[in-house]
Amino acid sequence: MNKTDYPKTGGFTLIELLLSLAVIGILSSVLVVAVGRAKAAANSAKCSAHMRYWQAMVPMFAADHNGKLPRTTFNDPINDGQNKETVINLLPYCDMPDTMSEHERWAWAMENQCTEEGWHFGANSYISRAPMATITDPARQIFFIDMYSGRWLTGTVLNGGQGGFLLYRSPKPHNGMVTVGFLDGHVEPRMLSSITYGMILTPDSKGYDSKKDKPIISVEEDLQYQ
Structure with missing residues (x-):
């Protein structure tokens, strides 16, 4: 009795199958990272657009209030x-x-x-109700900044007393950075260590001359709490 000859099939070997699975896994990982980065970039752009609008x-x-900026303090004597x-x-x-x-307006504003x-x-x-005419360099004077929970950038926050609102809150919202809005209207993402006290304080603030060029947080701390 003759042995029956079966035609050879073109199936994958085990090694070929494992290699294919490995390649698919690598491509999936790359895709996940790319999608994550794209989403983060979109969120950052949306945040910047919101801040630019405000x-x-x-x-x-200011034009309707004798050239003065809005109230930017929690406690206001006026x-x-x-x-x-x-x-x-x-x-x-x-x-x-x-x-x-x-x-509905309140909800829209918060959203x-x-x-x-x-x-x-x-x-x-620091610039609550300040006359805009007294701001000598609007392109370097911060008005808005991303903050966690808190909504007033005060001396307590800058001194670390409420560090969880900004300085020591981790992770930061936009790849280790926060969105910052300046009085001239431009908005940009920044690392906190690139922000100096001079961008927040005014020349008549206590200790301005000694602090104006000092970052609000060191590079080392900034990297630690990204």
């Missing part, structure tokens, strides 16, 4: 207890339907800020 309202507010949120004072200058209720959960736009308390 920044555009600031000179409009109007304490009302409209503590800086963005709420800017709402009248936003393009919003008249049919929106006060609650259109930093894109990362728990992060908001903190306002620089």
Whole structure:
């Protein structure tokens, strides 16, 4: 009886199959990283767009209030207890339907800020109600900055007393950086160690001359708490 000859098939060998799986795994990993980076870049761009929008309202507010900036402090001797949120004072200058209720306006204002959960736009308390004419270099004067939970950039925050709001909060919202808005209207992501006290304080602030060129946090600490 003759043995039956079966035709050879073109199937994969075990080694070929393992190599194919390895290649697929590598490609999947690369794709996940690429998608993650694209999403992070999109969120950062969206955050910058939101901040740029609010920044555009600031000179409009000043024009209607004798050239003075909005309130940017939690405790305000002029109007304490009302409209503590800086963005709420800017709402009248936003393009919003008249049919929106006060609650809806508030919700909209809170939603259109930093894109990362728990992060908001903190306002620089050192320039609260300051006349815009006294700001000598608007392109270097910070008005808004990403902050976690807190929404007022105060001396306590800068001194580390509320470090979890900014300095020592980790991770930062945008690849180790925060979005920063300046009084001239431009917005950019920055590492905290690239921000000096001179970008926040005003010349009449206590200790300005000795601090103006000093970063608000060291590079080492900044990298540690990215």
